Structure formats: structure tokens, C-alpha cells
Amino acid sequence: MQPKDRHTLDLETGPEDAPDMSRALVLLPEMRGREDEATQQRPPEARRAEAIGLAEAIKLDVAEALAVPLRKPTPATLFGPGKVEELSVLVRTLGTGLVIIDHPITPIQQRNLERAWNVKILDRTGLILEIFGERAHTKEGTLQVELAHLNYQKSRLVRSWTHLERQRGGFGFLGGPGETQIEADRRQIQDRIRRIEKQLESVRNTRSVHRAKRQRVPYPVAALVGYTNAGKSTLFNHLTGAEVHAEDQLFATLDPTMRRVGLPHGETLIISDTVGFISHLPTSLVEAFRATLEEVLDADLIVHVRDIASPDAQAEAEDVNEVLSELGIEAGSDPRLVEVWNKIDLLGADVADALRRKAAGATDKVVVSALTGEGLSDLLHMLEERLFKERAVVEVVFQAARSGEAAWLYDNGEVLSRSDDPKTGETRLVVRLPSGRLRKLQERARGDGVTLNVPKEAQTA
Incomplete structure (x- = not known):
């Protein structure tokens, strides 16, 4: 039976003798240097609360969230050898099967830490991708998340697990050992990326059509x-x-x-x-x-x-x-x-x-x-x-027989002034209207009894 690729493990509880994959240790590296200056500007408690919130967003049980001071990152493991060993003891003590590092880590660092601690490692990007994968419901959202996840996964195809060291393909008479598993994985991922990009291009075209329709409404x-x-x-x-x-x-x-x-x-x-x-x-x-x-x-x-x-x-x-x-x-x-x-x-x-x-x-x-x-x-x-703010300002004069126009104007525009002449029975309203409502008013005014003007005093109102 082939061992499961731990880069694609589900976040589920394993067998009784395996670490609990739903129980997580959250590590917050605190860099001392310019390269992480933006992170250090955030209050430690706010950063800690957010990291815990991200983990809990996919229903993980956070056993502990720990700040880890770092003078400079170690290329192979991010943390120094002494800290890696110290954290290994903590991981075993807490019984966690997942360690979340609230910081970007390289594929090599991920591989080495997973070997050292015998747990699944997620960095900040990986965790956010897990959340997005769980929350996407529409076809478009699912495609977008999968595309981001595949691009992330492609960069992490390193020789870290047994099945990646084997070769497949080739029947001997082909004259070569065949395609390595890592090369096949990378090729399959790239093929899937191309298919998703084509589907998303169709989504973009559909959105463009919808936007064009809205602009015609508008x-x-x-x-x-x-x-x-x-x-x-x-x-x-x-x-x-x-x-x-x-x-x-x-x-x-x-x-x-x-x-x-x-x-x-x-x-x-x-x-x-x-x-x-x-x-x-x-x-x-x-x-x-x-x-x-x-x-x-x-x-x-x-x-x-x-x-x-x-x-x-x-x-x-x-x-x-x-x-x-x-x-x-x-x-x-x-x-x-x-x-x-x-x-x-x-x-x-x-x-x-x-x-x-x-x-x-x-x-x-x-x-x-x-x-x-x-x-x-x-x-x-x-x-x-x-x-x-550039809405048209118009003067509307109507006879008593068209007095119902007043209600429409109050409902559909901003009445700036009103005057009623009891002798002539005329009502004069100065109204500011959106462009779409102005067109409707012009249609309503085509019959007798309504006159539209743009008064001089209202042109700059």
C-alpha cells in the first residue's frame, strides 16, 4: 500500500496512535529585523488573536499560540536547531498533529520541520488557502481557490516523501527509467492550472457581459x-x-x-x-x-x-x-x-x-x-x-389637473423649493433629479398641463 502524501493530508483526526490533526499549535515568529518590520508594527496580542481566529475559522482546536523570538531565520528550518528541538518536545507534550506557523516558510523549511516534528505544517498562506477552500461555494469561487492552491502546491513539490523517490512509467524496452513521480505531479498540476485559467477566462467574459448590461440600465x-x-x-x-x-x-x-x-x-x-x-x-x-x-x-x-x-x-x-x-x-x-x-x-x-x-x-x-x-x-x-452631485435641477410647473405630479416628484427627487399660486391654480417646484428620473419626468411631461424649465437661480444649485 502506498503511503499517503502528507502534503495533501486532510485535517481529520487520525488513528488512536497518530497525532490529532484537528488539534493545532500556532507559532508566531517574531523577527528582529527590517525584513519583517510591517509585522512588528502590529500589536502582539492583535496578531495572536488573528492567528487563532484563522485557525478556528476551519474549526481547529488551538492547543496553544506561542510567540517565538527570532534574530534571523535559519534557511533549513526557519528556527535554530535548539528551538526546533524545544518545540518538538512541546508538540509531543500537547499531542498536536498540526503546527501553524504565522509566517511564510519555504518548501524546504516545511519539509524539514515536518520530518523533525512528525506533524503536518501549514504556513499563513497555506492556512488561508484551507479557509478559502472550505468557504467557496460558487463555481467561480471554487475555481479561484483551486487555482491559488495549485500554484501554491506546485512550488512545494520537493522530495520529502517515500513515493516521490520512486519512478513510474517505462517498460524496460523504452530505454529509460521513466518519469519520476515529482515530474508527473508537476505536469498534472500544470495541466489542471491551464484548464482552470481557461474556465476563469470564461467567467471574466460573463462578468464583462453583465457589467455591460448594467451600464445600459444604468x-x-x-x-x-x-x-x-x-x-x-x-x-x-x-x-x-x-x-x-x-x-x-x-x-x-x-x-x-x-x-x-x-x-x-x-x-x-x-x-x-x-x-x-x-x-x-x-x-x-x-x-x-x-x-x-x-x-x-x-x-x-x-x-x-x-x-x-x-x-x-x-x-x-x-x-x-x-x-x-x-x-x-x-x-x-x-x-x-x-x-x-x-x-x-x-x-x-x-x-x-x-x-x-x-x-x-x-x-x-x-x-x-x-x-x-x-x-x-x-x-x-x-x-x-x-x-x-451633478444631478439635473429643473423647474416643474403644472396645473391643478396634474397635481398628482407633486407626489411623484417628492418620491423620486429632491424638492428644493415649492410655490403655489391660488389665482392661476399653478404649482411651481424646483427639483433636483438623478439623470434616469429626469428622463422619466420628461416622458411624463409630454401631455398637457406640465412645463419643464431650468431656472437660472437653480443652474448652480
Whole structure:
């Protein structure tokens, strides 16, 4: 019987004499050097909590989460020989079958540590891929995760297990030993990658067709982005009445969802909920999810949802901006970006009031609680103002026989002024309308009794 390739072990409990694969030790290397400066800027407790959260996102039992100081990484094992032996004792004592290293490790380091500790090793990228693999439900999401996983796996085909040292193929008379297992694995992975890339290209084409249809409607699109667990899906559900899966866990949402929402003065907006970002999000994942993230690239507004109650809120915002920058969206200069400071309900009264005052004078920031609904009407007004500040301003004059037009105008536009002349029976309204509503008004005004003008005093309103 062939031994199982431990690079593809399922996260399941093995036999009674085998380590428990559902029980994990989390190691957080603390580098002392410039190469890991970004990681060291994050508070240790915040980094530890996030690492545990990632492990628990796939229902692992975290036996312990331990910071491991490092002066410099050892090429062969990341940790020095003494630390490797010390951690080996800890692994055996805890009875864990899985060690998660919250840091990138090389294939050689993974192989050597797995040999030394007799456990499965996952680095940060591998763990995130496991989470994504579990959370993807749509065909598109599944393909994107598989592509990222195959690219990751391809780089880790090293001669570490018995079956990789054997050869297969060749019947002797072919004159050669045949194709090695590692070469066959690499070839099969590359073939699968090519097939997935073709399927994803079809997905991109389909999305392009859908975007073209929306542009003909046309409805503007606002894309929600933010650090994972910032409350994007809860906000999305509250605004749209949808039932997107929303939980207090990392990467609760993976597959993109789009819904319509009505704005205060009648215009329709499409809101897109996207995958959450995270610090050191693997480039391969950003690339694999480019088809999904194209919704962000093409959005009329990019709504950055921040967990303002998080002790690590500023670092999380910088991580999101870094991923957006990889997509070509610069936080400091892109006029489409607005910030939503979410979870205000988790802050003390004084801190919350200070944030409300800070956001009150801004045109690109709003304070909300997606859970309680506080500030959501302010958010919708801000989105409307950003999208439709160039809306047409028209004067509508109608006779008493067409008085029903007033109700339509109040429902579909922003009435700036109104005057009624009892002698003539005329009503005069100055109204600001979205372009789509203006076209409908022009259609309604084709009959008798309604006149449309653009008054001079309203041209710059």
C-alpha cells in the first residue's frame, strides 16, 4: 500500500496512535529585523488573536499560540536547531498533529520541520488557502481557490516523501527509467492550472457581459471592501435586506454577492459584497481572485468598511489600502473611495462621540453600526451625494389637473423649493433629479398641463 502524501493530508483526526490533526499549535515568529518590520508594527496580542481566529475559522482546536523570538531565520528550518528541538518536545507534550506557523516558510523549511516534528505544517498562506477552500461555494469561487492552491502546491513539490523517490512509467524496452513521480505531479498540476485559467477566462467574459448590461440600465455600483470581519456582510444585509452569511469570524464571506438598494431620492444603487482582505494576503490569492475583484476596479464607488472598534484599526486600514494598491487603486488619490467607520456601538460614549464629530464635517467618512442601524441613513445620503452631485435641477410647473405630479416628484427627487399660486391654480417646484428620473419626468411631461424649465437661480444649485 502506498503511503499517503502528507502534503495533501486532510485535517481529520487520525488513528488512536497518530497525532490529532484537528488539534493545532500556532507559532508566531517574531523577527528582529527590517525584513519583517510591517509585522512588528502590529500589536502582539492583535496578531495572536488573528492567528487563532484563522485557525478556528476551519474549526481547529488551538492547543496553544506561542510567540517565538527570532534574530534571523535559519534557511533549513526557519528556527535554530535548539528551538526546533524545544518545540518538538512541546508538540509531543500537547499531542498536536498540526503546527501553524504565522509566517511564510519555504518548501524546504516545511519539509524539514515536518520530518523533525512528525506533524503536518501549514504556513499563513497555506492556512488561508484551507479557509478559502472550505468557504467557496460558487463555481467561480471554487475555481479561484483551486487555482491559488495549485500554484501554491506546485512550488512545494520537493522530495520529502517515500513515493516521490520512486519512478513510474517505462517498460524496460523504452530505454529509460521513466518519469519520476515529482515530474508527473508537476505536469498534472500544470495541466489542471491551464484548464482552470481557461474556465476563469470564461467567467471574466460573463462578468464583462453583465457589467455591460448594467451600464445600459444604468445603475451605479458601490463595492464594499475592508479587512476580514469588519462587518461588510452585516452592513450589506442591513442595507439590502439580503441574507448573506455573516458571522463573527474571519472570511465569513468569500463568494461575491450583488443586490439593489434604493437611495433616499429614488435612484437605484447596486451594492457588491466582496471577500475580506487580511494582512500579508498572498499575492497568488489577489491574482486568483482578480475576476471577482474586477467588480471593485469597475465600481463607481469603493466603500472601505472599517472596524473602528478594533485596537488594530489603523494597521488593518493600511493592509486594505496595500491590497487596493496592488489592484491599481490608490487610497490617497482615488476619488471613488469613501470610509465607513463601523461597530461604533462597541465603543465607549466619549470615544464614539469624538468619532462622530470628526466624521461630521467630512464628505468621504461616516460613522455607523451595521448591527443596530445607527448612521445607515447618513451613509445612503453620502453615497447619493457622491454619485449624483451633478444631478439635473429643473423647474416643474403644472396645473391643478396634474397635481398628482407633486407626489411623484417628492418620491423620486429632491424638492428644493415649492410655490403655489391660488389665482392661476399653478404649482411651481424646483427639483433636483438623478439623470434616469429626469428622463422619466420628461416622458411624463409630454401631455398637457406640465412645463419643464431650468431656472437660472437653480443652474448652480
